Amino acid sequence: MSENEVRKNVPFLSVKDLVVEYKSDGQIVHAVNGVSLSLEKGKTLGLVGETGAGKTTIAKSILRILPDVGAKIAKGSISLDGKDVLNLPENEMRKIRGNVVSMIFQDPMTALNPVQKIGDQIAEVIRLHSDEYTDFEKRAKEMLEIVGIPAERYSEYPHQFSGGMKQRVIIAIALACNPTLLLADEPTTALDVTIQAQVMDLIVDLQKKYETALLLITHDMGVVATVCDDVAVIYAGNIVEYGTKEQIFDHPTHPYTIGLFGAIPDMNEDEIWLHPIEGLPPDPTNLPQGCAFSPRCKYAADECRKEPISVYKTPDGHDCRCCRINEISTQED
Amino acid sequence: MRKKVLALLLCAAMTASVLTGCGGKADNAGSTAGGESGTTQEASGTEQAEPAGESAVQETAQVEPSTTLSDKEVNIGYGTVIDSLTPFRANVANDSPYFVQLYETLGVLDGNREMQPYAAKSWETSDDGFTYTIEIWDTISDSAGNKITAADIVWFIEESKARALKPIFAKVDSVTQTGDYTLELKLTDNKFGTIDTILMDVFVVSKAAFEASSDEFGSSVVSTSPYVCTEFTASASISFERRDDYWQDIENLPECVRPLQKKVNYKLITEASQLGIALETGEIDMAINIATETGSQFVDNDNFVVDLSDGRSGWQVFFSGADTSPAANDVKLRQAICYGIDAQGLIAGLCSGYATQMWDVCSPFTVGFNENWKNESYYDYDLEKAKALLAESDYNGETLTILSSSSATASRLAQLLQNYLVAMDIKCEVNSVDMALYTSIRLDGTQYDMVINTVGEYSLADNWSIRFDPAAYATGDATSRHDYDLAELIYKTWTLDGFTEENINEVHEYLKESAIAYGLVNPQLFTVWSKASGLSKAVTGARRNYIVPSACQFE
Amino acid sequence: MLRYIVKRLLWMIPIILGVTILVFTMMIFCPGDPAEIILGSTAMEADLAAKRVELGLDKPYLIRLATYISDVFFHFDLGVSWITNVDIMSTIADRMPRTLILAVVTLVIAFGLGIPLGITAATHQNKWQDHVSMVLALIGVAIPNFWLALLLIILFSVKLGWLPAMGVGTGLAGIQYYILPALANCAGALANSARQTRSAMLDVIRADYITTARSKGVAERQVIIKHALKNALLPIITTMGISFGRMLGGAMIIETIFSLPGMGSYIIGAVNNRDYPIVQGGSIMLAIAFSIAMLLIDLLYAAVDPRIKAQYASSKKRKKVKAVA
CATH class of the missing domain: 3.90.76.10 (Dipeptide-binding Protein; Domain 1)
Structure with a gap:
């Protein structure tokens, strides 16, 4: 993605041309293929896309907690507050994890250590990033109260909590050290709808309170609409559309984005069939030449299949990685 | 691919190490990883039976008995363990040398x-x-x-x-x-x-x-006893120390029980190769009654003295006396078999040369054995004569059964016997059974044609009474035989007066003629001690005439 | 938790009783006349008959069984050996500790070396550390323990003279007598523990909570030991229990080679000699030892994993709920 000249402030998080590959069974999986994004303090960026599009990989790359075996950050740069993160020594990186940047994970049922008390798990992250004078237990109990869990439950184990409460514990762990950047990887996907709303409210409240930058990974457009400032749409490891929430929702330009919105059933209409996007996501070990979406795109032309597509600007000023946006908008109109 | 290469390398390594274990003479280490005794040495000069206590290997001058008490401490290794020291016990392990010091x-x-x-x-x-x-x-x-x-x-x-x-x-x-x-x-x-x-x-x-x-x-x-048992770990070790308040004067004691040594420590080691290792490392000064494979390794070793003595029991074969057996009433068949067995072959094949032939059903160690019998021929190996006798006998191609216990020596002996019988065209099969089964069928002559046993009672009279007395068991004698002529001769030797050379000879001749039992081979006993221990006179005594460490003289 | 322990201990009683009855009954069907075994092959008919009456061999099966059970459980009298007439209970009291010490020392060595080996293999999966560790484990399983024993004796006892090759000693210094036997015995258990640790760790390392731990900034070493290993312990503890059980009866070869008078050589010697009371008594004692060991293993599970501890404690609560509903 090109530089964001629209932004006035220096972004806290800046990812440029990130390429991440996995090696699996002798084949190379192209998980992330040249992603650039940026985020300022206090703002929320929504990262939208299907499963397997590479969203979690981007988040894990920022923290550098990709699995050792086989994962490689092949190209690109990530910087936090101007500091290059990819070349930091490991002990420096550890000071950042949990402290400056922290992550909320997708599946609360498995994200907590089953044999450790939840209070201790919160206290652990506090202890790692504080000096010896801090009362870790007290601070952990405070965090519990903040996320809405009674402090008496400090000594209980994860199996004694419900899914929603477990996610709250994870949020407590993530926010215990007041991180500047919070990576939330589909935090509500595994929860019931009613709990979803509570948890999202909690995250947003805390974000506002601590002025945390939030990178929200999700495939729920409704959540995006409520919470995010900016939106980036990912397909097959590429950001295909990037702009403010209003831009994306009012004027979706990329065929994939259009397809996403089209797939959302409309409450007001009486429809019999849903409108999925035809076809399947591409095999990440064998990506198509040119545009990754071209096999499924009804606007695809020869020029789409030859070379990687560069980024174009839409009429209202946001980014779109499609070479036929003019033709598409003509057809749509 | 890598894993296959690795597996191949490991196989090669295992094969190589197995091969190094077999064969070859181990002159130092007592490791017997090869399993079978790979050394078959011809014993030099130990064919003749030696009187107990001396051997061709050891030089003993005639040393006078001593009455001097020394401060020496000796460590002895022995292979039979006991779990309790109680004086009321069964006959098991009653020949162990430490009983001399205990009671x-x-x-x-x-x-x-x-x-x-x-x-x-x-x-x-x-x-x-x-x-x-x-x-x-x-x-x-x-x-x-x-x-x-x-x-x-x-x-x-x-x-x-x-x-x-x-x-x-x-x-x-x-x-x-x-x-x-x-x-x-x-x-x-x-x-x-x-x-x-x-x-x-x-x-x-x-x-x-x-x-x-x-x-x-x-x-x-x-x-x-002049010794106090200072330590006893059941099945592991037993130690003795001489006490000062012993009631008897040393001169009044027979030489074999004089407490010359101050301390005698026994290590009870059941595994033969370990006994050898203990000798090598100096942990024990002497090993009494060590197994042939391990003992023979010390024969060429200049640091050790190997003492060979006649086995106390020997191995015998008894023919069934039950009428169902072809051998029971056919003396020519029995004699044929005796001529067909090569004692020298048994000595070499069973005991690696460390054994002697026998001259009667019992070992020369048994009280009553007449040394003159060693000058007689005792069915010396003669295949032609055997076949001739076989032809004269009533043998009609029946399959004879040899019963033995499943112990290594007994079953090996049975197999060797079978080979000799087959060489004479006698059909036979071996029935090797475990000890319990053996004990329960050995008296029933209908279950076998020949039974292998090792009988070594105190005296000939005892031997005969448990083997040839038709009144001993409900079914007859020990092989279900009812030979009243033999019984009469045996009963004559049963009294104190009757146990004379003449009467004994009569029984010996009868047994020899009738060949109802035959002495096969008598493995020699090994006792090994290190020269460093300084043993100058080995004194033997007690029930089985083993060396008595407490009575030996050291420099 | 206490109720759980008591419940388990109470369960042991029918189990041991069952073993006793089974062993006793099987021995009755084995060949061999006890009177002949005791008195030897030189005994006369009259003596044998008298001995049979003395031993109660003429009584019916149920009476003999009842007598035996009452002797064992109420008087703790396992009888005497037929061959040596020595009291079995006191011999076992001497020998059982040695077998137990050997088993414990073996396990300490096997798991003390095996777990780090497995962790190394798991954390360096598919690299040279992994391959080397697993080959070492494979060698451990493949080597016959008697061969290893002899090699160890040659090296450490005969050539170097560092450790004793046989026997037992007293007191704390007596531990040195167990080192070579334990080393020879541990090869199989070491291999198993290394492989089991490796596979358990591999499972656990992929888990989400490990990623959480890393994302908190926990040092890698802490992640492996405090987070991963603790969760991987369950299958490792199971392997430990199985190995211990096998060792209780199966160290016979090692005990024979090293002249360690323990339970293995005692029972096998008795089987060879058809000394049935020892076989019976030994089997019962081993069954008891094994049950207690399994109980300890299960308690260890509870100590490591709070979910299992909750399961043990709550099993009675569930019953109450059922009754109410």
Whole structure:
């Protein structure tokens, strides 16, 4: 993605041309293929896309907690507050994890250590990033109260909590050290709808309170609409559309984005069939030449299949990685 | 691919190490990873039976018996373990050398196999061996200070009879104390050897001390022996130290029980190769009765002295006496088989050359054996004669069964026998069974045609009574035979007067002619000690005439 | 938790009783006449008959069984050996500790070396550390323990003289007598523990909570030991229990080679000699030892994993709920 000249402030998080590959069974999986994004303090960026599009990989790359075996950050740069993160020594990186940047994970049922008390798990992250004078237990109990869990439950184990409460514990762990950047990887996907709303409210409240930058990974457009400032749409490891929430929702330009919105059933209409996007996501070990979406795109032309597509600007000023946006908008109109 | 190469390398490594274990003479390490004894040495000069205590390998000048008490400490290795020290015990392991230090007995066999007074001063019979008057020393006391009187001896004999653990005490009709230090012992028979066995099996123990012990002397013993048992770890080790308040003067003791050494420590090591290793590392100075494979490794070793002596029992084959067996009533068949067995082959094949042939059904070690028999021929190997006799016999191609226990030696012996029989065109099969089954069918002559056994009682009379007396068992003699002619000759030797060279010879000739049993081979016993120990005179004695470490003389 | 322990201990009683009855019954069907075994092959008919009566061999099966059970459970009297007439209970009291010490020392060595080996293999999966560790484990399983024993004796006892080759000693210094036997015995258990640790760790390392731990900034070493290993312990503890059980009866070869008078050589010697009371008594004692070991293993599970501890404690609560509903 090109530089964001629209932004006035220096972004806290800046990812440029990130390429991440996995090696699996002798084949190379192209998980992330040249992603650039940026985020300022206090703002929320929504990262939208299907499963397997590479969203979690981007988040894990920022923290550098990709699995050792086989994962490689092949190209690109990530910087936090101007500091290059990819070349930091490991002990420096550890000071950042949990402290400056922290992550909320997708599946609360498995994200907590089953044999450790939840209070201790919160206290652990506090202890790692504080000096010896801090009362870790007290601070952990405070965090519990903040996320809405009674402090008496400090000594209980994860199996004694419900899914929603477990996610709250994870949020407590993530926010215990007041991180500047919070990576939330589909935090509500595994929860019931009613709990979803509570948890999202909690995250947003805390974000506002601590002025945390939030990178929200999700495939729920409704959540995006409520919470995010900016939106980036990912397909097959590429950001295909990037702009403010209003831009994306009012004027979706990329065929994939259009397809996403089209797939959302409309409450007001009486429809019999849903409108999925035809076809399947591409095999990440064998990506198509040119545009990754071209096999499924009804606007695809020869020029789409030859070379990687560069980024174009839409009429209202946001980014779109499609070479036929003019033709598409003509057809749509 | 990598894994396959690795697996191949490992296979090669295993094969190589197995091959290095086989064959070759291990001159240092006692490792016997090869399993089978890979060394088949021809014994040099040990074909003839040697009198116990000397061998061609060892140089002994005639050293006078000593009465000097030394401060020496010796470590001895022995292969049979015991779990308890109690004086009331079965016959199992009763020949272990440490019993000499543990308890005193009324009498003890010296190195010439003659019964010597020990705790008993004298014993006399006036009615030909049925009643004995025994007098014990009046100074006997144990390590706790208890004085021993005839009452203790009487109590021991009566208690042994009541507990019925050793069959010999069943021959005690009654025993009564007749004085402070005299007692009268009435026996149920006057067979030769009965009184000797009783004298050897009565331990001198104070009744008071025994009853005061919480576990019947199971783990710690108070005895009249010159040695105190200082340590006993069941099945592992037993140690003795000479005490200063011993009741007897050394000169009055037979040489074999003189407590010359200050300390004697036994390590009980059941595994033969470990016994060898203990000798190598110096952990023990002497190993008594070590297995042939391990003992033979020390023959060429200049640091050690190897003492070979005649086996105490030998291996024999007995023909079934049941009428169902072809061999039972066919003397020519039996003689044919005896001629067809090559004793030298057995010596080489079973004992790697460390054995001697036999001249009677019993070992030369048995009391009553006549040394002149060694000059006779004893069915020397003659295949032609064997085949000729076979042709004259009534053998019609039946398959003969050889019964043996499943112990390694017995079953190997059975197989060797089978080979010799097959070479004579006699069909036969081997039936190797485990000990329990063997014990239950060995007396039933209908179950086999030949049975392999190792019989080694104290005297010939005992041997014969358990093997050839048709009145011994419900089915006849030990092979279901009813040979009353033989029985008559045997009964003649059963009294003290009847146990004469002449009578014994008659039985020997009968057995030889009828060939109802045949002495196969007598493996030699190995005792090995290091030259560094300084042994200058090896003294033997006690029940099986092993070396008695406490009585040996060292430099 | 206490109720759980008591419940388990109570369960042991029918189990041991069952073993006793089974062993006793099987021995009755084995060939061999006890009187002949005791008195030896030189005994006369009359003596044999008398001995049979004395041993109660003429009584019916149920009476003999009842007598035996009452002897064992109420008087703790396992009888005497037929061959040596020595009290079995006291011999076992001497020998059982040695077998137990050998088993414990073996396990300490096997798991003390095996777990780090497995962790190394898991954390360096498919690299040279992994391959080397697993090959070492494979060698451990493949080597016959008697061969290893002899090699160890040659090296450490004969050539170097560092450790004793046989026997037992007293007191704390007595531990040195167990080192070579334990080393020879541990090869199989070491291999198993290394492989089991490796596979358990591999499972656990992929888990989400490990990623959480890393994302908190926990040092890698802490992640492996405090977070991963603790969760991987369950299958490792199971392997430990199985290995211990096998060792209780199966160290016979090692005990024979090293002249360690323990339970293995005792029972096998008794089987060879058809000394049935020892076989019976030994089997019962081993069954008891094994049950207690399994109980300890299960308690160890509870100590490591709070979910299992909750399961043990709550099993009675569930019953109450059922009754109410």
